[in-house]
Amino acid sequence: MRLITLDKCEPGIKLGKTIFNENGNILLAEGTELSSGLLKQLKKYKIFTIYVEDEESEGIEIVEAIPQELRTEAVNVITEGLNDIASLSDSKGTKLRGMVRTERAIRSFKKIFKDILSCLSENKAALNLLATTKVHDNYVYMHSVNVTIYSCQLAIANGLPLKNIEEIGLGAMLHDLGKLYIAPEILNKPGKLTKEEFEQVKAHSELGFEILRKIHEIPLTVAHCAFQHHEKIDGSGYPRGLKGDEIHKYSKIMAVADVFDAVTSHRVYRPAMLPHTAIELLYAGSGTHFDNRQVQLFKDCVAIYPQGVTIKLNDGRTGIVTEYNFKAVGRPIVRIIKDENDQKIPPYELDLSTSENLSIGIAKADAIL
Ligand SMILES: [Fe+2]
CATH class of the missing domain: 1.10.3210.10 (Hypothetical protein af1432)
Structure with missing residues (x-):
């Protein structure tokens, strides 16, 4: 699961987390395939970002401190x-x-x-x-x-x-x-x-x-x-x-x-x-x-780079945050999905807390918030 801006969502993408309406009732259930009509409806609700399930983020679970x-x-x-x-x-x-x-x-x-x-x-x-x-x-x-x-x-x-x-x-x-x-x-x-x-x-x-x-x-x-x-x-x-x-x-x-x-x-x-x-x-x-x-x-109380957020490392590689590092909140574990030349590669995990020369250069706004 990952966080993505609504305007980057293509019809057919799968919703990762349930969206509730004002009364706490389900508006759209997780797993729903979002048609262009549903995406438009979400825009009307002024929702800027949603969690989606896609191939690149498969298996990333978002842990919520408060359900x-x-x-x-x-x-x-x-x-x-x-x-x-x-x-x-x-x-x-x-x-x-x-x-x-x-x-x-x-x-x-x-x-x-x-x-x-x-x-x-x-x-x-x-x-x-x-x-x-x-x-x-x-x-x-x-x-x-x-x-x-x-x-x-x-x-x-x-x-x-x-x-x-x-x-x-x-x-x-x-x-x-x-x-x-x-x-x-x-x-x-x-x-x-x-x-x-x-x-x-x-x-x-x-x-x-x-x-x-x-x-x-x-x-x-x-x-x-x-x-x-x-x-x-x-x-x-x-x-x-x-x-x-x-x-x-x-x-x-x-x-x-x-x-x-x-x-x-x-x-x-x-x-x-x-x-x-x-x-x-x-x-x-x-x-x-x-x-x-x-x-x-x-x-140290907040997730500086929350799970599911897309980041770019200082060496140009792109990844998705998979887990927090409690001892180094600014250096999470990430799943690298693109190499230095922005080419898609078979994904692998990288623990930034053990990679001293690497840091998060930009958290890519288009894919995050
Ligand atoms: Fe106030």
Whole structure:
């Protein structure tokens, strides 16, 4: 199985992974041969990449740290829960009903987080949340799930006690609550935001915090995740321009997870960034935008070159990533499929962690994302 951009798919290609619709029902099952009609339909859904089964990638299995079913369930829980909590502040319904709903939402958040945590604790796969097979219109919910998964893994890497990890999980699920009050036209605007629009988007941190801090069951540190996740180490963030250790550790973790997921996610107006480029972006902002240590720890949490991705080595050979190397995440095991002259050859495996002179030159965008 490999990851491929939709515009490179020829009719007749076999789908490698099931694609689900918004409600978690199967839209297209794995193994389906994609006709030109089906490919067109996928384009309409704004899907940029899919996993396919082809001869060159036969036998490559994608190991998922979090099964698709659990991610879909988490998106549903978060969608319902965030809307319940957001409706607390509108005038509809009684205060009591709002409180009951909020309690229910928090209970279900905690329950689903337990499942995510136990998956991450058991699983040794590096995080690869790319090319989600879930079609979802509303980016906020899926983003909240991904930030929860990344933050949780990073919290584990920090060696934090369970209580802290659970608080970070809850904070991540709730961090963008304030976005539910911002017009979708602004949130999904393809072009640059006007100054006024940007001010409206920025308000989501404080809006979320103001709601969360009044909820009895939510610790104040959790509410602060909403307040502080856009603060930057050098004080250039918002809303308060906090610096260095004025920013809570939970928010330092979440800032890294938040930006990584934002840039590696497909949006209707732009394709996703590759993970290795996203990591470079985090490094570029390390010590100024992001906490140094969190960036360092995060790079070992994610699959920099995910399985199924096509790469080109510095000597010109082309291959597909088959497995991670946990001791050298930037040097996976690859299946070489083309030689230095771009000629197809009988495939063979190459472990980049034992080939010091070789490195990944480019991760070919046309075949990846
Ligand atoms: Fe945010």
